[in-house]
Amino acid sequence: SQTIHQWPATLVQPVGSPLSLECTVEGTSNPNLYWYRQAAGRGLQLLFYSVGIGQISSEVPQNLSASRPQDRQFILSSKKLLLSDSGFYLCAWLGGNDYGYTFGSGTRLTVV
């Protein structure tokens, strides 16, 4: 079966520290992968998406970057976190026999 994993579930990081969030998909190959952010009390904003290894499209200029080192792995990074980077980060993949976007369980990031 196809599953998506995100970790960690929660993270508290000081301002200026680096960040690495990981997302992996199982049971499929060459999926489209996405990173979304949900700030407190707000909707979901697409940050990055990838249609293949090494292919990253950025939707919003920001303090974050993304990488796709392997077919089913998508990483969200920052060299120096800002307070405004706090939020709920969701990874998603597109694919499967029943076309649709499937979301991971999310990472709650608090920058202090």
Place this chain on the structure above:
Amino acid sequence: AQSVTQPDIHITVSEGASLELRCNYSYGATPYLFWYVQSPGQGLQLLLKYFSGDTLVQGIKGFEAEFKRSQSSFNLRKPSVHWSDAAEYFCAVDEAAGNKLTFGGGTRVLVKP
């Protein structure tokens, strides 16, 4: 600009009453349309989706949605809500079949006993 609008930020309904959540989009063609539900602190669960064909779509948990091309709307309905339906609901649009998903601002549903 292309957008997805959910006009109602909050809706409060009594348990057992009907529920309708509104969603409007502004795209040139008929995009792929989705409704997701998010419980507090959780990820998103797909309720239903519309690609083509019958404009009334049935989903999980007793939800349905109706696509109206003339109104560029995709409203979500449930005939009788349960306390467990209290959550935030997001309408989303995939403009170009696999390009990316754009979300509305969400509607938070509170259910009164």
